[in-house]
Amino acid sequence: RWIKALNASLSPAIRVLSCRYVSKDFHARLSAKGKIYRYRIWTAPVLPPFEYGRAWHVARPLNLKILKSAAKHFAGKHDFASFAANRGKPEPSTIRTINSVRVRQKGPCITIEFDGEGFLYKMVRLMVGALVNCGLGKMRIEEITSRLHSGEVGSARFAAPAEGLYLVRVRYSRIR
Template sequence: MSASGVVKLKLVIAYDGTRYQGWQVQKIGVGVQQKIEEALARLLPEPVRVHGSSRTDTGVHALGMVAHVEVPDAALRLPEAKWPLALNAHLPEDIRVLSVRRCAPDFHARFHARGKQYRYFIWNHSAHHPLLRHLTWHVPRPLDIAPMRRAARFFLGRHDFRSFAANRNYEMENTVRTLTRLDIRRAGPQWTFIIEGDGFLYKMCRGIVGTLVQVGLGRIPPEAIPAMLEKRDRRVAGMTAPAHGLVLWKVFYGRRGADHEPSAQAEAQRES
């Protein structure tokens, strides 16, 4: 038994965000966090609070959301391997717990994350793929990938990303972030934007992708990106891409928690 009588578990969660108002518990509407806590309440003697690594927005999906929760020692009579089965039995089909593992007592899913990878998916064809309509942004006009890749290079490194983040109802103290990767892949009509960084502002990924799409349509020159970053004004940058094309793909950790990466099978399915 632990000294405190509780143990900490690390959960990896995937969900289709179409029906949810983001990750967090909401005053109006339903968040994914609420559904996870309700499932845990079916297995535990008392309610517990789940702490997520990210605050995904309304309509955004996740394949690698990481969360932690403290549960009573007695609850671990159920083997770790059976926790996902038990939780998923009480969850809707569009939310799945992929793994549950015991972690260090001081592990925190949000504060110990050292980086995240998001992926954004576009269907670039005159007709939208009907099976992917909830998972991809339909851009019917042809995109030019060469200027988009030139523009993408300007985002890499440490910058103030205020021009690409939506305003909240309070002033953000720090809008400086570091992007370490911004790749654009194309497989026929399906495009994938892979964005990695140490953190992301509200709707920042979607602001970047929306701007890159306008570059690909010839509406914004690639060389305009540095000036947009410099002005730190959302009005000077491009549009915000729709939420339903965005997926929290994985979260990176150091020694306090192993990085989670989707299985090879899941990766192949998303990129096929």
């Protein structure tokens, strides 16, 4: 009954697939052990109408080999201060662990998937912006690595647009 009631009150773009009872100390964000984000980029000259608002339209081909090579540098434990936007309050720590970054292409659609233990504000969009700039030849891969090592807050200036970004999964340890 809960699933039906929740889905009836939510926007059609948001669906509850399952629910369960949890302990009183459970917190949806703070109890999370990891998340998977997916970003979709459409590289054909024309964006199909059904993809409008669902993918970033980059009307030029991206160098997939460079994109994959650059993406590997985000995996691991790094200070992602350069790939975070300021929300008005400082983060206690900008060190995050990205378990994996996968880049795939099917036709004109490139999908980049980030699996990490936690993400900073606009971190995924700033990483995708840097990757696309590398794929277009506007940025060298070395700039990504130097930003990861600099710890300089907000040095990545180009964020990919919100359309195309999806939260795929939130991982929790065993829920009591």
